[in-house]
Amino acid sequence: MKATGLKLKTLLATAVTAACLATTSAHALTLKLATDSGTKGSPAGNALEKWGKLIEEKSGGDIEARVYYQNELGGQQEVFDLHVAGDVDVMLNWPMTSYDKRIGVIYTPYMTMSWDEALNAYSPGGWVNNMLGGIYQDIGLKFFGPWPEGFNGVGSRGKYALNIADADGLKVRTMTVFPAPQTMQALGYQTAAIDWGEVYTALQTGVVDGEAGNVIYWDYEYFRDSLDYYVQTKHFFMTGVLSMNLDSWESMSEEQQKVVSEAAIEIMNDQFKAAKEQDEYYIAKAQEAGMEYFEPSEEQIREFAKAAREQVWPLMEEEIGSEIMETIRSNATPL
Numbered sequence: 001m002k003a004t005g006l007k008l009k010t011l012l013a014t015a016v017t018a019a020c021l022a023t024t025s026a027h028a029l030t031l032k033l034a035t036d037s038g039t040k041g042s043p044a045g046n047a048l049e050k051w052g053k054l055i056e057e058k059s060g061g062d063i064e065a066r067v068y069y070q071n072e073l074g075g076q077q078e079v080f081d082l083h084v085a086g087d088v089d090v091m092l093n094w095p096m097t098s099y100d101k102r103i104g105v106i107y108t109p110y111m112t113m114s115w116d117e118a119l120n121a122y123s124p125g126g127w128v129n130n131m132l133g134g135i136y137q138d139i140g141l142k143f144f145g146p147w148p149e150g151f152n153g154v155g156s157r158g159k160y161a162l163n164i165a166d167a168d169g170l171k172v173r174t175m176t177v178f179p180a181p182q183t184m185q186a187l188g189y190q191t192a193a194i195d196w197g198e199v200y201t202a203l204q205t206g207v208v209d210g211e212a213g214n215v216i217y218w219d220y221e222y223f224r225d226s227l228d229y230y231v232q233t234k235h236f237f238m239t240g241v242l243s244m245n246l247d248s249w250e251s252m253s254e255e256q257q258k259v260v261s262e263a264a265i266e267i268m269n270d271q272f273k274a275a276k277e278q279d280e281y282y283i284a285k286a287q288e289a290g291m292e293y294f295e296p297s298e299e300q301i302r303e304f305a306k307a308a309r310e311q312v313w314p315l316m317e318e319e320i321g322s323e324i325m326e327t328i329r330s331n332a333t334p335l
Contacts, residue, residue, distance in 0.1 A: 028061060029256060031248070034068040034083070035092040036076040037196055037240070043217065043278060044240060045069050047147060047267050048092050051242075054263035063256060065090075075197045077176070084140055089248040090260070092147055092240050097177045099139040101319040105131055105328070107175075109183040109235045109312050110305035113333040115150075115276055118237040122146045123272065127331045131324060132241070142249040144264035147240035147271045150279035153232035154189075155219035155291070156210030157203075160229035162296050164188035164307060172212040173199050178319060179312050183235050184212050186311040187304050199223070214238060215279055216293070220286040230286060231294045233304055242268060302335055309335070 033052050038044025052065030073079050073088065080096040082088040095103045105128070112118040112128075121128040124145055136143035154161070154172055161167035167188030174180040174191050181191040189212065194202050202208050203226040211219055215238050216230050242264045249257060287293050296304070317325040 028064045029059075029252065030064045030066060031055065031089040031260075032066050032068065032087070033090040033092075034073055034079055034088045035070060035240075036079045037094050037218075038070050038092070040069050042070075042221070043149075044092055044147075047271065050270075051090070051092070051263055051267045054266060055260055058259040058263055059256065063259060071197055075195050077195070083243070083245060086245045086247050088245070090244045092242055094175075094238075094240050095177070100135060101178060102135045102321070102324060103132075103139075104178050104316065104320060105135070105324055106239065106241075107177060107180060107183075107236055108316060108328055108332075109179070109186070109308035111328060111332050112237055113234060113301065113305065117333055118151075119148065119272060119275075121331065122148055122237070122239055127327065131327065136241070136243060137246065140246045142244040142246050144242040144244070144261065145268040147242055147268060148275045149215045149217070149238040149240070150275055151232060151234040152213065152215050152236050152238045153230055153234065154184075154210055154212040155214075155216070155223060155227040155230045157226060157228045158209060160231050160292075160294065161188065162231060162294060162300055163303060170210060171208050172210040173202055173208045175213040179316055180213060180236075182312050182315055183308050186308045187233065187235065188307075200226075203227070215282070216286050217279070217282040220282050220289065220291065224286065224289045224291060227291060229292045229294065231296065232283075233296065234301060235304065235308060305335055 033048055035044050035048045049067055052067045055063050055065045073082060077096055077098065079088060080093055083091045084099060095106055097104045112121050120126050123129060129145065133143040156170060159170055161170060164187055171190040171192060172184055173194045174184050176193045176195055181193050184191045192208050199211055200222060203223055211223060219227055219230055244260065283293055
């Protein structure tokens, strides 16, 4: 009888525990996390997945994270729309300027020209970081910080350009955000603004001769069979952004906010340490795969930078205002 009683108590205890877990699970806050660029297993995908796991672990099961990778919820603009609307709570995004042209500050050409300058500018407390926080809040998003990748360049086939004159006749894909097309036009290229999800087809069908929106990882990972060359023109310092819908943020308890914020900081700090090494790794991988890699000389970079600043910065001033441009001019790398 004692054995039967013990077994009954054990069964009851197990049932109570299961009921408690079910109740906890039923009342757990569910957050949808998404990235507009990066499949599962990519650096961006891994960062998003880790962010979700950290949120669940740090909350002790109080928050459930559902992770969505590139194209699972739509293209870049569609997912950013969902984020602003609150249908995607948390994002690692490459900012779209459709809601506020001032977000284009992140795509200011030749704002910084070395890794040290860029990381200092984008780090918490840095002058670019401070500007972005206020802009994001104005469109209803909580800005946690940047997720830096490095300096971008131009991947192309058949021909490459190390100066403005040689870019004549090369048509390249640019991001659909201002001032990406204008920047590449200043560097001598013909341009086509194409959504990220359509770039492969555009290269395969000959709509464009190259891709001019990314660090080398993306061109190596997705287009290495289509591209012969990569020139690191350094026209943008590429960075994703870690953010959260402001309504979703404000609906959480202080403890839940702390969990999400601390997890974001950990992801951001990881990437600040890894970004340069990661970029160098994929430069080597691209060369091993047969892509020719070129790093323009300091003189050639200055030619690009001077043309972009002279032609694009006045256009940016019209779009984002003289106050922001004055901050950029005061802090940008001197030429």
